[in-house]
Amino acid sequence: MTGMLVLAGTPIGDVEDAPPRLAKELETADIVAAEDTRRLKRLTQALGVRPAGRIVSYFEGNEAARTPELAEALASGARLLLVTDAGMPSVSDPGYRLVAAAVERDVPITAVPGPSAVLTALALSGLPVDRFCFEGFLPRKRGERLSRLGEVAAERRTLVYFEAPHRLDATLEAMAEVFGAERRAAVCRELTKTYEEVKRGPLGELAAWAAEGVRGEITVVVEGAPEPDPGELDATELARRVAVREEAGERRKEAIAEVAKDAGVPKREVFDAVVASKKG
Incomplete structure (x- = not known):
């Protein structure tokens, strides 16, 4: 018998934004894995629900070590609800490892869509x-x-x-x-x-x-970058972009090549701009 992994979105601020299904999942899950169990307690109190299942912590510090245990529970038939402090699990939050482990074991995965920052x-x-x-x-x-x-x-x-x-x-x-x-x-x-x-x-x-x-x-x-217009960038701007890349640790040759590619101009034009900036 295979269980189910449920990824649930939680409010990013206003608790009234909690999806209605979240309360049901909290009440019926066999295991609730929470990024912060104290915040989970405040959330359940605000929603007026009492989780019936086992509550475990699942955060950055123990995610790697706890994933195998939770994956085995899923493979054994448990319905596991994963929640983070705010928003959807896996989005700059714990969750990816458990999802990958569930996929590897052919465990069904579903989601309770919720607020997203x-x-x-x-x-x-x-x-x-x-x-x-x-x-x-x-x-x-x-x-x-x-x-x-x-x-x-x-x-x-x-x-x-x-x-x-x-x-x-x-x-x-x-x-x-x-x-x-x-x-x-x-x-x-x-x-x-x-x-x-x-x-x-x-x-x-x-x-x-x-x-x-x-x-x-x-x-x-x-805002995204505007479409490049060949010849639009002057020599000063081309040299500045190369300098930014160099300061970040990129070699000058590679920096010139990337700036030329982004700007849609020949590498020689960017090289000349850099040389001129050094002379100035």
Whole structure:
């Protein structure tokens, strides 16, 4: 007999956003795996439900070690409900390992759709949402952060990031440096909560605003890169883009090649721009 893995979305702020099916699953699951059992207790109290099954913790620190145990329970017939602190499991939260283990054992998987900070922020951003990509959290170290941003500098789709409030100013500064200070963006803070705020504007302005300090859960939405127009970028901008990539640890030869590809110009033109900038 095979069990069932249920991935359930939980409120990202307002508890009234909890999907109706969540209460039923909480009451009937054999096992409830929660990122934070204390937050789960507050959620069940708010929903007025009492889980009948066993409650276990399943977070970043024990995810790898606990997955085999939970996978065996699924294979033995248990109905297992997986919830995280907010939003859908696996989206920058624990869950992927357990899903992969369930797939490997041919265990059925279903979901209770719920609130999503990614989709909510996209809808509120005022930026194009027909095509987008989710980049999660950026690296904490400046060089690695710049390198990661450099990988998507020419991405045409709208970009979505999660960020901690104490790193927001550094992240926006890095985005302005790599994407350009005039690239449009939106900082979505405390979505669906009492102090919800959406700050829209060019990256340069948002970086200056964030330097004063920002609190709460943060989702950043950034406009995709415009279509390249050969010859549109001047030598100063070409040299700046190469410098950003070099600072992130990329070799100059590779940096020149990537900038030329993104800008749609010959590598020689980018090389000459870099040489001229050094002379200046």
